[in-house]
Amino acid sequence: MLALVDGNNFYCSCERVFQPWLQGRPVVVLSNNDGCAIARSDEAKALGIKMGAPYFQLRELERDAGLIALSANFALYGDMSDRMMTLAAGLGHMQEVYSIDESFIDLSGIPGDLVLRARKIRRRIHQWIGIPTCIGIGPTKTLAKLANAIAKSAERKPGSYPAHHAQICHLGECNAQELAALLQATEVGDVWGVGRKIGAQLRENGVHTALDLQRMSPAAAKAGWSVVLEKTVRELNGVPCIEFEDEPPAKQQIACTRSFGHPVTELIELQEAITEFACRAAEKLRKQGSHTGHIMAFIRTSPFRKQDPQYSRSASIPLPSPTSDSAHITQAANAIIKRIYRPGFKYAKAGVMLMDLQPATREQLTLDFDEVMPENRVRLMDAMDQVNQRYGRGTLKLASAGAPKAIKLWAMKQERISSGFTTDWEGLALANK
DNA sequence: TCTGGGGTCCTAGGACCC
DNA sequence: TCTGGGGTCCTAGGACCC
Numbered sequence: 136m137l138a139l140v141d142g143n144n145f146y147c148s149c150e151r152v153f154q155p156w157l158q159g160r161p162v163v164v165l166s167n168n169d170g171c172a173i174a175r176s177d178e179a180k181a182l183g184i185k186m187g188a189p190y191f192q193l194r195e196l197e198r199d200a201g202l203i204a205l206s207a208n209f210a211l212y213g214d215m216s217d218r219m220m221t222l223a224a225g226l227g228h229m230q231e232v233y234s235i236d237e238s239f240i241d242l243s244g245i246p247g248d249l250v251l252r253a254r255k256i257r258r259r260i261h262q263w264i265g266i267p268t269c270i271g272i273g274p275t276k277t278l279a280k281l282a283n284a285i286a287k288s289a290e291r292k293p294g295s296y297p298a299h300h301a302q303i304c305h306l307g308e309c310n311a312q313e314l315a316a317l318l319q320a321t322e323v324g325d326v327w328g329v330g331r332k333i334g335a336q337l338r339e340n341g342v343h344t345a346l347d348l349q350r351m352s353p354a355a356a357k358a359g360w361s362v363v364l365e366k367t368v369r370e371l372n373g374v375p376c377i378e379f380e381d382e383p384p385a386k387q388q389i390a391c392t393r394s395f396g397h398p399v400t401e402l403i404e405l406q407e408a409i410t411e412f413a414c415r416a417a418e419k420l421r422k423q424g425s426h427t428g429h430i431m432a433f434i435r436t437s438p439f440r441k442q443d444p445q446y447s448r449s450a451s452i453p454l455p456s457p458t459s460d461s462a463h464i465t466q467a468a469n470a471i472i473k474r475i476y477r478p479g480f481k482y483a484k485a486g487v488m489l490m491d492l493q494p495a496t497r498e499q500l501t502l503d504f505d506e507v508m509p510e511n512r513v514r515l516m517d518a519m520d521q522v523n524q525r526y527g528r529g530t531l532k533l534a535s536a537g538a539p540k541a542i543k544l545w546a547m548k549q550e551r552i553s554s555g556f557t558t559d560w561e562g563l564a565l566a567n568k
Numbered sequence: 569t570c571t572g573g574g575g576t577c578c579t580a581g582g583a584c585c586c
Numbered sequence: 587t588c589t590g591g592g593g594t595c596c597t598a599g600g601a602c603c604c
Contacts, residue, residue, distance in 0.1 A: 166572035173604095191570040207572085234604045284569055330602050361578060363602080445574070477578055486573090547571095576603080577601080 136242040136272055136307050137281040139254060140223040140260075142216075143267045143287065145236035146174035148214045150205055152265035153308070153556040153564045158473035159466040161202045165190055168394050168548045177291055206552035213429035215266065223268075226253065232382050239276060241379055253303045273306040276377045277370035280327040281345065284304045285317060296320060318346035318371070326418045328367040333360060346372065385423055385492070391416040392486025395545035398437070399482045405434060406469050412487040415551055417461040418523075420489055421516060424524060426508070428491035430464060432471040439481035446482075447473040452517040457493055460512050461519070464489065465533055485545075533543045 142148060161178035165171065172179075173188045182200055183195065196202040199489045216235045224230040229241040242249060254272040260268050269290065271282025282304040289301035296304075296317065308315060320388040324334035325344050336376045340359070342348055343425055349371040357365040366376035391412040409432060420427055433449030452470045458464065495508075522531045531541075537543065554562030 168572070169570085171571050187571080189571040192569090324590080328602070332601065361601090363578065386575080388575075392573065394572065437571085484572095570589100574604090578597085579599090580598100581597090583596085586592090 136245075136249065136274060137276060137279040138226055138240040138242055138249075139271045139276075139283045140235075140238055140240065140256070140268055141271075141283050141287075141459040142218075142219060142236035144174055144176050145163060145216075145266070146207065146212055147176040147179075149212050149268045150553055151176075152215070157203060161196070161200060163193065163202065164207050164553070165204055166207060168360055168395065168396060169184070169550055170203075172204075173207065198229060204551060206549040208553050208555070210555050210558045211549075211553065215264065218264050219260055219266055219268075222263060223256065225259075226256045226270075229379065229381050232383070237387075239279065239379060250303055250305050250308070253305075254451035257302065271285065271304045272304065274373045275370040275375045276379075277327050277367055278306050278373065279326075281321065281371075283320075284325055288424070316449060318349055319344050323348050323512050328363060328372070333364065336360070345435070361406050380407060385425060385494075387492060388488055388490045389416050389419045389425075389427075389492065390486060390488040391419070392403065392433075392484065392488075393545075393547060394484045395482070396548040397544040400478070400480065402473065402476050402478075404543075404545060405472055405476060405482060405485060406535060407543065408485050409468050409472050410465050410533055410535040410537075412485065413465040414461045414536065416487050417459060417464045417487050417516075418520060420464075420492070421459045423492075424495050425492040426459050426495050427454065427464065427489035428457040428493065429453050429489075430467045430471070430473075431490060432468045432486065434472060434475060434482050434485045436480050440481070440483075443481055444479070445482045446477060448477075450475050451488075451490070453491075456508075457491075458508050459495060460508055461514060461533060462512075465535060469535065514566070 147162045150162065150164065159178065161182050162176040163172040163179050163184060164174040166173045169190050171187050172184055172193065175184050175186070179202065182196055182202065184196070190204060193202060195202060196205060212235060220232055220238055222229070223238050223240065227240040227245050229243045231239040233239055240449070249272055253272065255267050257270055260266055261532065269283055269286040271279045271284070271286050273282045285296050285300050286302055286304040289296040289298060289304070309317065321344060322335050323329055323342055323344055326348060329337065335350065342351060348368060351368055353365045353368050356368045369376050393408070394411065399408070429451055431449055431451035431491040435447035436443060436445050438445065452467055452471060454463070454467060519531050523529065556562055556564045
């Protein structure tokens with residue numbers, strides 16, 4: 136058996152822990168640049184706010200319906216996530232952290248009443264961390280996900296599912312008849328792995344509910360769609376096809392991309408932005424102990440500004456030898472930007488991607504037998520990471536990132552961010568007497 | 569005026585090889 | 587008139603996830 140522990144409306148719940156007056160009110164958390172809603176409280180969902188709704192369309196609700204919109208505070212959410220994951224791990228012997236607010240727990244070998252145990256963990260997370268969660272239990276990941284969705288829905292929309300499934304739902308305890316009824320009540324598009332496109336195709340073919348999909352033959356799923364859907368069908372039938380990943384595999388690519396706070400037209404500004412993105416990406420690369428052998432960079436205008444001329448281009452170059460050196464990576468990325476830059480456009484977004492990642496230990500000599508990355512450069516990068524870790528991001532950076540005090544058009548907009556309640560001495564929450 | 573960021577996996581098709 | 591067969595590798599693009 137597997138459990139899926141999932142924080143409810145996670146980002147909103149994190150904000151509410153330290154700003155209790157947000158309880159009971161409609162709250163959304165906005166993406167970078169205060170662009171669109173990426174998390175919604177139940178009250179916000181009840182107002183009809185869709186996932187990804189642009190902020191400028193929500194202004195009215197802010198005025199008329201008491202909606203509170205907050206900038207994303209990812210430092211806070213990451214820290215709250217770590218705390219929640221530690222407690223969730225107590226549910227079983229192995230944990231797979233699947234996303235910032237979800238983890239699968241392997242329950243094999245756990246004796247006793249699993250629902251009771253889950254209830255205890257759920258209460259502990261709520262009491263100690265302040266985050267409400269739902270827990271789904273099932274024999275496969277897909278069924279555990281489904282159980283989780285049922286647990287949430289039964290809690291939020293009474294009547295959608297039997298009330299005893301609210302908060303904690305154990306599909307392994309259902310008999311065939313009950314399970315069929317629950318699958319029947321679930322739309323096919325709500326099954327994990329079925330997105331918009333395939334959902335529509337399935338419905339066209341008469342597959343409307345999770346039960347219809349469960350009863351499809353795996354061969355038909357593969358022939359009509361792909362092996363991905365075939366696995367989903369098998370998983371719905373209790374046959375595990377998606378592996379449990381105890382420890383996260385090394386990333387195969389690392390990206391840092393951003394929309395700009397304001398449109399950018401000059402090459403020099405793009406290069407400042409690209410320098411920062413390249414350095415952030417290089418930092419992530421060193422953290423996972425890898426080198427990159429191939430670098431891609433792109434710039435683009437805003438596809439939403441249809442009245443403006445559009446331009447979007449990316450290019451990539453292989454490196455002479457694999458590296459994790461911020462300076463080399465930045466140099467390569469800037470060379471690409473210089474090549475693909477065209478004047479006369481209002482650029483809205485840019486990014487750097489590091490590809491062809493390999494362990495930093497692997498020896499790969501170039502033709503002239505240079506070192507992969509000279510020891511003094513490794514030490515320099517190490518020192519830079521340590522200084523920035525200790526004194527804050529951007530304490531030490533490359534000169535091409537631009538003067539520290541200069542106005543940066545491309546800098547991210549974050550007008551309504553909360554304090555670093557758990558991550559910054561200046562931002563600690565105050566307890567009233 | 570104003571629309572996120574970071575990943576994975578799979579497939580089809582082209583290039584290339586013998 | 588008539589122009590093979592089988593395989594691998596790489597890439598771009600699409601679909602999905604949170």
